[in-house]
Amino acid sequence: GAGVSQSPSNKVTEKGKDVELRCDPISGHTALYWYRQSLGQGLEFLIYFQGNSAPDKSGLPSDRFSAERTGGSVSTLTIQRTQQEDSAVYLCASSPGTATNEKLFFGSGTQLSVL
């Protein structure tokens, strides 16, 4: 596709359930990032992939959060035993490389609502 694609665009789940969020980066982009956007909190970094490895996962808020990337392409962010405070927009971004001045291309996000 032409841009970063995320699915689903909206997800409503019950507290305690597991959810999987998917990100399809731009073809050929080696770097992939997950961020969380909450009201009043701005953009919170979660995890960054270079290829299939994650050099920086320091932003994952708890061990309920995990992510993987396969084939240097699609990434899945999994949240286990969801809590109400997990409700947010989860954004994925990709970039061709990892230079300091590299531009990130963002997807439209997944709006997660935990009831």
Add this chain to the structure above:
Amino acid sequence: GDSVTQMEGPVTLSEEAFLTINCTYTATGYPSLFWYVQYPGEGLQLLLKATKADDKGSNKGFEATYRKETTSFHLEKGSVQVSDSAVYFCALREQAGTALIFGKGTTLSVSS
């Protein structure tokens, strides 16, 4: 650690007014600095960037100058339009191979 601080919003202006959104940063080295914009219903997109001290980034009438002495990267526009209404994020990356760090965002609302 590295951080970015933006002025709190919302900022409400009339069309053709002058805009300044303040951004200051904390970093140990020489980061690249960015402004990203999120228009209503759209994804974040890069507005402008600067990679070294005294560089000026510019795009769509917006400008920001990398000021190392004041660790600032304030966003300015001489005459805002209703279509500039959006959320603006200041960001930095200090080293290659690290994640972009964002400020909390500033909402701009421009009325005609």
